[in-house]
Amino acid sequence: MTEIFQTQRLIIREWIPEADAAQAFEIYGDSEVVRFLSGIPEESVENVRVRLQRVTERYTQLNNGSGLWAIVEKQTGEIVGTVLLKQLPNNEGKPTQDYEVGWHLKKAVWGKGYATEAGRGAIEYGFNLLKLPVIYAVVKLENHGSIRVTQRLGMIPMGRTHKYYGIELELFKLDTDQFFLSCQI
Numbered sequence: 001m002t003e004i005f006q007t008q009r010l011i012i013r014e015w016i017p018e019a020d021a022a023q024a025f026e027i028y029g030d031s032e033v034v035r036f037l038s039g040i041p042e043e044s045v046e047n048v049r050v051r052l053q054r055v056t057e058r059y060t061q062l063n064n065g066s067g068l069w070a071i072v073e074k075q076t077g078e079i080v081g082t083v084l085l086k087q088l089p090n091n092e093g094k095p096t097q098d099y100e101v102g103w104h105l106k107k108a109v110w111g112k113g114y115a116t117e118a119g120r121g122a123i124e125y126g127f128n129l130l131k132l133p134v135i136y137a138v139v140k141l142e143n144h145g146s147i148r149v150t151q152r153l154g155m156i157p158m159g160r161t162h163k164y165y166g167i168e169l170e171l172f173k174l175d176t177d178q179f180f181l182s183c184q185i
C-alpha cells in the first residue's frame with residue numbers, strides 16, 4: 001500500500017483495486033455522488049474494480065507524481081472518497097500542462113469537512129513536492145457544494161471555461177503565493 005500523504009483525520013493512499021472495489025462501489029454506485037461527475041452510477045463492484053485497475057495502471061505509467069487516490073478515514077479505517085491531483089484533459093482528452101485538484105466523497109460523510117481537508121492536503125503536496133506553480137479546479141456550473149469547497153480552499157474564481165473535458169465548467173485557480181499566504185493568516 002503506497003501512502004501519498006496524511007492530514008489530521010485522513011490518510012491518502014493509492015487504490016488497491018481488488019481489495020477496495022466494494023468500498024469504491026459504495027461511492028460510485030450512488031446516483032447522488034455521480035450526479036455532477038459522469039451522471040451515471042456504476043452498476044457493479046466488478047465494473048468499479050476494472051476502473052480502479054485502469055486508473056492505477058495509468059498513473060503508475062505516467063510516474064509524474066499525479067494521481068487519483070483513496071481517502072481513508074483514520075478513525076474507522078474506511079475508504080470515504082477520492083481526492084485527485086492530475087493534469088486536466090483538453091477537449092480531445094489529451095493531458096494539458098494544467099493540474100487540477102478534485103474530490104468525490106461518499107454521501108455518508110458529506111458535511112464533515114473531509115473534501116476541504118483532503119483538497120488542502122493535495123494542494124500542499126502539489127506545491128511542495130511537485131513544485132507546481134498553479135493548481136486549478138473545474139466544477140460543473142450547478143455543483144454548489146463543490147464550489148463551496150473551492151471557496152474554503154481560498155481558490156480564485158476565474159469564470160467559465162470551455163478548454164477542458166469538452167464541456168462548459170467553472171474554473172478556479174490557486175497559486176503558491178496565495179496559498180501559503182492564506183495559511184499564515
Ligand SMILES: CC(C)(COP(=O)(O)OP(=O)(O)OC[C@H]1O[C@@H](n2cnc3c(N)ncnc32)[C@H](O)[C@@H]1OP(=O)(O)O)[C@@H](O)C(=O)NCCC(=O)NCCS
Pocket residue numbers: 032033034036037102103104105106109110111112113114115116117138139140143145146148149152
Ligand atoms: C462536493 C462534495 C465533496 C462536498 O462535500 P462537503 O461535505 O459539503 O464538503 P466539505 O468536506 O468541505 O465539508 C464542508 C461542510 O462540512 C462542515 N464541517 C463540519 N466539520 C468541519 C470541519 N472540521 N472542517 C470543515 N468543515 C466542516 C462545514 O460546515 C460544511 O458544511 P456546509 O456546506 O453546510 O457549510 C460532496 O458533495 C461530493 O462528494 N459530491 C459528489 C462528487 C462531486 O460532485 N465532486 C466534485 C466534482 S467537481
